[in-house]
Amino acid sequence: MTGAAVVDVVLADDHPVVRTGLRAVLEAEPDVRVVAEVGSAEELLARLRGGLRADVVLLDLQFGPGRLGGVDAVREIVATDGPAVLVVTTYDADADILAAVEAGARGYLLKDAPTHELVAAVRAAAAGEVALGPAVQRRLLGRLRSPGTALTARELEVLALVAEGRTNDEIAHALFLSRATVKTHLVHVYDKLGAPSRTAAVAEARRRGLLRG
Amino acid sequence: MTGAAVVDVVLADDHPVVRTGLRAVLEAEPDVRVVAEVGSAEELLARLRGGLRADVVLLDLQFGPGRLGGVDAVREIVATDGPAVLVVTTYDADADILAAVEAGARGYLLKDAPTHELVAAVRAAAAGEVALGPAVQRRLLGRLRSPGTALTARELEVLALVAEGRTNDEIAHALFLSRATVKTHLVHVYDKLGAPSRTAAVAEARRRGLLRG
DNA sequence: GCCGGCATCGTCCGAACGGTCGATGCCCGG
DNA sequence: CCGGGCATCGACCGTTCGGACGATGCCGGC
Structure with missing residues (x-):
């Protein structure tokens, strides 16, 4: 970072x-x-390419439809050795968190975090530390503690097709399987998610962020 | 309204x-x-019952899980002849909009609205007018233009429960209906959405933005 | 006043789904 | 080498769901 005592922050959120x-x-x-304040991921990248200097970027993952995703922005910023990225978003979905962390985000906070947490995370990110909100930490730990509960790749593949409204027969054909x-696979999914039906499994998976959308 | 020139506002949002x-x-x-500021629907209702006076309530529809929903709060406030309710939320899903308006909300705005729209809506709500954001208006107009294709409020209500994984029997009980x-209702939904099954209907409704998520 | 849309309820039946048992083969780790 | 997780497949049976009828009542517009 700049070494200065002041942390320069860019806000990137469409709200x-x-x-x-x-x-x-x-x-x-x-x-x-x-x-600086920007309202889209494109604008953020443009400003950074244009020479905008900052220590930390507060980045929302959700931008309007049809635009560049927040995760893509994270990847781009990290690739160009830009400022530390602190994701501040509404959802604590597993998919989002994992994707953001994998893309190189320095931290992940929820918007319902108290303000002091937010400030502390900004300082931590600027100091080169990793800053994960308590709720996010709980989620990641929960994943590690219950490895047997996580869906396998195949199960997720099947469940994704169920979420698209496909019938078991269609899924079987699509994946070259028998009904x-x-x-x-679905029985295992129901078991792991504690769902009694396909629609309930989809709902629960959405709730847990296992499916996109 | 107080008749005064100043509009008293309560903020209800969990963020x-x-x-x-x-x-x-x-x-x-x-x-x-x-x-006043409150962080939950319960707190909002408690403060209003406790004698808090205001002209307008800015209310988020989404609160944390397990709590009272924003729509219920709207219904309660309207029933007790409380202040005008202006819903300010993240999603523009038909289900949310219709439910809130039906419950008696005076207006419906999206959080990505520019600040001047927000201020204008607060003044309009205080003056007894209805204030719908442009995006919300577009959605409602779209419904009017295609009346045969759009889902009715009841159909949407049923579909929303389907999306949560409920069975037909559970839905019947929840809405005090017969199977x-x-x-x-579901047959009509399938017909209008061109979906052959409940999961397909949910997928299609999500695609069209009829359901939040 | 009548017609049409909406909401409500009922029955019958075939198809899809969910639950339960079973089985085989693979690969990895103790 | 052997247990266990994973993926694959089959058969049975009860339940739910979807499709196709019909029926009533309400309300609003022509």
């Missing part, structure tokens, strides 16, 4: 109200300075 | 950052005053 809130919270700290195998 | 943002935006207006009626 003006959230940006205002983040700015208000951060500027209450004497050692934090908001140097019996599809059913077996 | 501290969003509350801060809303407060900052609104307090920049001389004729708007934020008289036959639930099935009839």
Whole structure:
């Protein structure tokens, strides 16, 4: 980082109200300075390519449809050796968290985090540390503690097709399996998710962030 | 309304950052005053029952799991002749919009709305007018233009429960209907969405933005 | 006043689904 | 080498679901 005592922050969120809130919270700290606000991932990358200097980027993962995803932005920023990326998003879905961390995010916070956590995370990210919110930490630990509960790749593949509305027969054809195998996979999925039916399994998987969307 | 020139506003949102943002935006207006902030629907109702006076409530529909839903809060506030309710939420799903409006919300805005729209909506709601954001208006107009194709509120209600993984019997009990009626609604849904099954209908509805998620 | 859309309820039946038992083969780790 | 997780397949049976009828009542528009 700059070595200076002041942390320069860029806010990247498509909600003006959230940006205002983040700015208000951060500027209450004497050692934090908001140097820019952007409303899309494209704008963020453009500004960084244009020479914008910062220590930390507060990045929302969800932007409007049809645009560049937040995770792609993380990958790009990390690849170009840009500022530390602190993901601040609404959802604590496993898929999002894993994708962001894998892409190189320095931290992952939820928007419902208290303000002091937010500020602490910004300072930590600027200092080169990793900053995961308590809720996020709990989620990651939960995954490690219960490896037998996680769906296998094959089971997830089947479940994804179920979520698209395919019938067991269609899934069997799509994956070159017999109906019996599809059913077996689904039985395991129901067991692991504690769901009594295919629709319930899809709902639960969505809730846990195992499926995109 | 108080008849005074100043609009008293209550902020109800479980995200501290969003509350801060809303407060900052609104307090920049001389004729708007934020008289309270709450982080849950229960707290909101408790404060109102406790004598909190306000002209407008800015209410998020999504609160943490296990809690009272935002729509229930709307119903309760309207039933007790409380302040005007302005829903400010993240999603523009038909299900949410229809449910909130039906429950008696005075307006419906998205969180990605520019700040001037937000302020205008607060003033409109305080003046007894209805305030729907442009994106919300577009959605409702789209429904009017294609009346034969759009799902009715009841059909959407049933479909939402299907999306949660409920069985027809459970849905029937939840909505005080017979299984036959639930099935009839679903047949209409399948017909309108061109879906051959419940899971396919849910997938298609998600694709079209009829369900949140 | 009548017609059409909406919501409600009922029955019958075939197809899809879920639950339970079984089996085989593979590969990895103790 | 042997147990266990994973993937694959088969058969049986009860339940749920979907499809196709019909029926009633309400409301709003022509």
